[in-house]
Amino acid sequence: xxxxxxxxxxxxxxxxxxxxxxxxxxxxxxxxxxxxxxxxxxxxxxxxxxxxxxxxxxxxxxxxxxxxxxxxxxxxxxxxxxxxxxxxxxxxxxxxxxxxxxxxxxxxxxxxxxxxxxxxxxxxxxxxxxxxxxxxxxxxxxxxxxxxxxxxxxxxxxxxxxxxxxxxxxxxxxxxxxxxxxxxxxxxxxxxxxxxxxxxxxxxxxxxxxxxxxxxxxxxxxxxxxxxxxxxxxxxxxxxxxxxxxxxxxxxxxxxxxxxxxxxxxxxxxxxxxxxxxxxxxxxxxxxxxxxxxxxxxxxxxxxxxxxxxxxxxxxxxxxxxxxxxxxxxxxxxxxxxxxxxxxxxxxxxxxxxxxxxxxxxxxxxxxxxxxxxxxxxxxxxxxxxxxxxxxxxxxxxxxxxxxxxxxxxxxxxxxxxxxxxxxxxxxxxxxxxxxxxxxxxxxxxxxxxxx
Numbered sequence: 001x002x003x004x005x006x007x008x009x010x011x012x013x014x015x016x017x018x019x020x021x022x023x024x025x026x027x028x029x030x031x032x033x034x035x036x037x038x039x040x041x042x043x044x045x046x047x048x049x050x051x052x053x054x055x056x057x058x059x060x061x062x063x064x065x066x067x068x069x070x071x072x073x074x075x076x077x078x079x080x081x082x083x084x085x086x087x088x089x090x091x092x093x094x095x096x097x098x099x100x101x102x103x104x105x106x107x108x109x110x111x112x113x114x115x116x117x118x119x120x121x122x123x124x125x126x127x128x129x130x131x132x133x134x135x136x137x138x139x140x141x142x143x144x145x146x147x148x149x150x151x152x153x154x155x156x157x158x159x160x161x162x163x164x165x166x167x168x169x170x171x172x173x174x175x176x177x178x179x180x181x182x183x184x185x186x187x188x189x190x191x192x193x194x195x196x197x198x199x200x201x202x203x204x205x206x207x208x209x210x211x212x213x214x215x216x217x218x219x220x221x222x223x224x225x226x227x228x229x230x231x232x233x234x235x236x237x238x239x240x241x242x243x244x245x246x247x248x249x250x251x252x253x254x255x256x257x258x259x260x261x262x263x264x265x266x267x268x269x270x271x272x273x274x275x276x277x278x279x280x281x282x283x284x285x286x287x288x289x290x291x292x293x294x295x296x297x298x299x300x301x302x303x304x305x306x307x308x309x310x311x312x313x314x315x316x317x318x319x320x321x322x323x324x325x326x327x328x329x330x331x332x333x334x335x336x337x338x339x340x341x342x343x344x345x346x347x348x349x350x351x352x353x354x355x356x357x358x359x360x361x362x363x364x365x366x367x368x369x370x371x372x373x374x375x376x377x378x379x380x381x382x383x384x385x386x387x388x389x390x391x392x393x394x395x396x397x398x399x400x401x402x403x404x405x406x407x408x409x410x411x412x413x414x415x416x417x418x419x420x421x422x423x424x425x426x427x428x429x430x431x432x433x434x435x436x437x438x439x440x441x442x443x444x445x446x447x448x449x450x451x452x
Contacts, residue, residue, distance in 0.1 A: 026222050027222050027223065029227065030223075030227035030228065031427070032430075033139055033140075033223075034140060034424075034427060034429055035429040035430050036139075036217050036218060037135055037139035037215060037217060038132070038424045038429060038431050039431055041217065043135060044135045047127065047128050047131040047132075048436070050124065050128075051124045051125060051436055054121055055124075056444075057116075057120055057121070058114065058117040058440070058444040058445075059443060059444050061110065061113040061114040061116070061117040062114060062445060064104060064107055064114075065110060066104075067101055067103040068102045068103075069099075069101050069102075071098070071099050072098045073097045073098065074095060074096055075093065076093065077093055078093075078286070092286035093286055094286040095285055095286065096282060096283065097282070098280065098281070098282045099282075100278065100279070102276050102302075103276060103277045103278075103279075104274070104276045105275040105276055105277055106273075107269070107272075107274045108268070108269030108270070108274065109266050109269035109270060109272075111265075111269075112263075112265030112266045112268075113262075113266050115258075115262045115265070116259055116262035116266060119255050119262060120255075120259050123256050123258075123259060126249070126251040126255060127252050128436065129248035130249050132423055133416075133417045133420070133422045133423060134417075135215075136413075136422050136424070136427070137417050137422055140409075140413045141410055141413065142211045142212040142214075143212065143223060144410060145211065145212070146205070146209055147224075148402050148405065152204075152399050152403075153202055153205050155399055156197050156198045156201050159197075159391065160195055160198055162391055163191040163388075164191065166387070166391075167184070167187045170183055170187045179384065183383070183384040186384060186385060187388065190388050229412045230412050230413060230415070230421065232412055232415065236342075236343070236346050239342055239415065239418070239419055240339065242419045243338050243339070243342045243419045243420065244335070245420075246419060246421065247338045247419070248420055250331070250334050253331045253334040253335075257324070257327040257328055260320070260326070264324055266320070267313070267316040267319070270306070271317075273304060273306070274303075274304045275302070275303050276301075277299070277300075277301055277302070278299070278300050278302055279298070279299045279300075280298050281296070281297045282295070282296050283295045338418060342415065342418035342419070345411050345418050346415055348407065349408065349415055352407045352408035353408055355408075356405055359397060359401035359404050360401060362400070362401075365397075366390070366393045366394040366396075366397045370391055370394050373386050374387060
């Protein structure tokens with residue numbers, strides 16, 4: 001009987017640890033994981049490069065105000081055969097050099113093209129923020145998935161240890177004739193199932209670790225089992241107001257509408273006249289005649305007035321207007337999506353937070369019930385089947401609590417995404433923040449240079 005009591009006490013001790021474990025000094029924190037993802041994620045780097053390319057649209061638009069300077073030249077050989085008794089005309093080598101400078105004075109498209117390009121830049125910056133949020137959400141989700149899956153694996157391994165102890169205890173009781181072989185077979189069945197569940201849980205953990213390495217950029221090691229989460233707004237109204245103001249997808253759609261509006265003016269500008277001033281210097285030899293050298297300079301104002309060119313400009317205007325209507329409707333569609341995402345995330349946060357409290361109560365109640373059943377088995381008042389069911393109830397409660405905590409963490413991050421607050425700046429990550437304004441200031445008004 002002393003062996004039975006010792007085994008039971010050991011089995012109870014096995015299931016006592018809570019879901020949390022102490023955080024050690026070498027713990028790789030969630031904030032460090034998000035910072036690493038922000039600094040090294042290739043998709044985020046690609047989007048930054050895309051934004052820099054979009055910045056160049058401003059430089060291209062501004063080039064409509066700048067002069068065009070070109071140099072051209074030619075060199076050839078001529079021969080002349082004249083049927084006359086006069087002296088033959090010597091052969092020549094005609095050559096010329098032309099320098100042309102054209103300064104645009106008015107163009108109906110340059111101003112709206114510049115406005116359009118700047119709106120594209122603003123839309124691109126919001127798109128970059130959207131990608132940044134996606135990258136950080138993926139990293140955060142991968143982090144909490146590993147944390148939850150590690151907890152589940154530990155719980156299931158502890159359950160295997162518990163059942164192994166119960167198997168030894170049951171075998172001892174069968175040997176002394178206290179219980180039947182049926183009890184032993186029942187424990188063996190539960191142990192086989194528990195080992196299978198460990199294998200499945202380990203496979204899920206391996207998949208979560210692979211996703212973590214892809215999202216963060218390094219293997220998951222010694223993670224914080226209770227990472228800090230983004231703050232949750234006090235009410236849904238406050239969250240909605242913040243989302244409608246800050247959500248990058250919605251703001252990007254608004255800027256795309258401005259791009260489409262400017263495109264209408266660009267298309268209309270093709271119907272307007274254009275004015276430019278052209279200066280030209282020409283020097284030639286043997287062009288007018290052999291041995292004749294000509295040098296001339298001119299300054300000419302050039303006015304171009306489009307009258308009718310097949311109707312392509314009118315079609316362009318009509319097309320631009322329809323694209324503007326589409327962009328306007330897109331804003332409403334994206335706003336509905338943002339409201340839906342925010343509502344779903346907020347409700348998930350509220351419900352999972354309540355679930356955590358209930359599951360914590362369930363874990364505590366199941367723990368006390370298990371202790372009572374263990375005492376009943378020692379006193380001969382409870383069966384092995386009762387104890388197995390109680391241990392399974394405790395395991396289920398602990399796993400459910402781990403999953404609820406994971407779902408709550410993910411919902412808080414999804415809520416931050418809907419609000420537009422899952423950024424390196426808002427989270428105060430220990431990183432060098434990327435500043436898109438630097439490239440814009442350096443290159444949008446640049447006259448020369450090929451860049452990196």
